[in-house]
């Protein structure tokens with residue numbers, strides 16, 4: 001199977017957001033954030049469920065008021081994945097959601113007021129084993145840093161982060177991760193590179209306010225791709241002015257393209273040309289739509305003719321090479337059988353689903369075997 005990564009990851013300290021490990025040898029976690037009104041418990045839960053179905057490992061929820069904190073309590077009770085509460089300035093909200101069982105606090109310790117308040121939040125986080133995410137953003141850089149550097153720069157972002165880190169250090173608190181986001185790719189990349197060399201905490205990557213679905217995905221892929229390829233990054237959030245479910249899908253696509261994580265079908269498809277023996281684009285689009293629910297990782301090559309077809313098909317779990325009237329399906333790199341070009345979508349869906357079921361059964365059997373060994 002394709003997707004082996006050549007990347008050597010930076011060795012970060014592992015922390016836990018609920019039952020999801022972040023950093024160390026853990027898979028790079030994909031996260032997103034709800035954009036519903038948090039006080040609308042049902043709408044927010046609906047979106048959290050959609051995000052979890054798309055593969056979000058953790059979900060962030062904005063908690064701007066005490067009313068939202070009360071709603072968060074109800075949301076948390078029914079959420080299928082760990083939740084991060086996004087809090088700005090008001091330390092009482094942080095204490096409240098901690099009481100209600102939040103899995104991570106996104107709060108900048110330098111922004112919550114006097115030492116007593118900072119201590120109250122940090123001590124509560126320590127008592128309840130709740131990690132903190134420091135989130136530095138170029139758009140909300142401290143005024144004195146803006147003055148010192150003239151404009152947001154990578155060094156300014158790192159200095160801002162360092163202030164929050166110093167506070168946590170003074171309290172001997174190391175259960176945290178950090179993000180340093182800017183909408184400029186080079187500024188973001190450069191800031192993360194500097195910080196990655198200074199600390200061993202996990203890093204949450206993101207290009208903030210990246211833009212709409214298409215341009216924002218490209219910008220995120222370029223920025224996050226540069227960092228991930230260098231081994232930097234333990235969790236990612238793609239920020240798009242679009243449905244947050246898209247953020248999760250794009251996040252996985254970025255990780256898949258670097259061989260860092262696999263989930264669902266990885267389609268290898270040619271762009272098609274006049275040599276194509278069936279409509280490649282239509283076939284791929286139809287299969288992508290039909291197979292969105294698949295979680296098991298699998299490479300499927302859909303290639304329009306024999307120019308590149310056999311080569312790609314041999315590398316994939318299932319491959320298809322276009323032929324006149326009927327196309328040749330490969331299984332595990334070997335020629336398997338021909339499929340009538342009129343039946344391609346239906347037949348391929350059937351083949352892929354049966355292979356997925358087999359793979360899932362194998363995994364279940366293996367993990368059952370491990371349980372038996374563990375309990376014997």
Ligand code: SF4
Nearest residue numbers: 270272273276304305
């Ligand atoms: S594989 Fe064949 S159909 Fe696809 S782009 Fe290349 S030449 Fe065209």
